[in-house]
Amino acid sequence: MANPNCVVVGLAMACAPIERAFGIEAATVVTLQAISGAGLGGLGAMAVAGNVIPGIEGEEEKIGPELNKVLGARIEVAVAVHRVPVVDGHTAHVFLKLGHAASARDVTAVLKGFRPPAAARALPSLPVRPLVVRTEPDRPQPRLDADAANGMAVSVGRIRPAPAPHDVAFAVVAHNGVRGAAGACIANAELHVARYGVNRPGPVHGLPGVAAGTGAP
Template identity: 35%
Template sequence: MQAISGAGYPGISSLDIIDNVVPYISGEEEKIEWETLKILGGVEETEEINTDGTTAKTLSFDMHQAHPLRISASCNRVPVVDGHMECVSVRFARRPPPSPQQVREVLTAYTPEARTLGCPSAPRHAIFVHEEADRPQPRLDRDYQCGAGVSVGRVRQCRVLDIKFVVLANNVCIGAATSSIINAEFALLKGYVSV
């Protein structure tokens, strides 16, 4: 991250009075590392034998035990009202890795299962891939798909890993309120819960 002064005086004038980034948010880095495994792993059905000899099916999170993901996160509190950003670098197991254009195409074409099932609150287009070098930006892009979509930009090759990019999500909408509604709709349509 670069300081406001890196933009030259007067810099970003609306932020001139804000002069801080907090490089630690208690528990957040660990939560991101754990939740990413849970989210990308999905749900698996297992059978357990009860004490009376009957079997019961249970649902649990697939945390990638068979093919573990390695995730490292750093969290900084920045002077933005809404919108969490991530600078992501990825190494792919498959060699050769995909090109930046292939990654852009896959992200653009992605349709979440919640949309396919017909969840009313699911965004029509879950991911928007920006071509501009200076996007996404919280002020301009956090309300994409009424805050339920994700903006991705700067998809490019990484000299250390394979691909790197920037991700922006509206932490209030898709991070909490809207995602809770989508999760409830999804659970109902999948038959995980009934009304």
């Protein structure tokens, strides 16, 4: 059973409704990733305190291919990743070039209207509203939003027009340790049991779309 990269989970949840409604041709993504994502063998306190590390080994190479795999898309993805002195909660700023014309208001409406697919609605670990749209000018923030729905919801905000060649931009916050990791594993296991039962094996490729909240196997 496969789960996406913890950053990809939040990105996929925010991008999936937009991809389905308008298509996405290209994305530029800048991440600000919490130190907990480095694990026990990660950066020492002195290396990250009051600092920003402009790169994480192997991370930029993963994000584009994994995002496309989860969405079943062919998006041209440019990524810059950073490790920042935040304990929990990855932030990403996303700039999208859409396949079909849409305003920031259109994108906001699509994100606000997103509901989990039928297969995911009864799963115990998943919230009724896995996407939270923030309208405040300074949200989402890891400190305030990473724990939304006990860490299982992804928060999106600052949805606005973007200069060419992009069409729309927004910020995303997801709890890397919950929605991006342990929670994704639990959601995948719950869906596996719901679909196949306890003893029946499922597909070998796993269920990355459900881990990300998109519902696509």
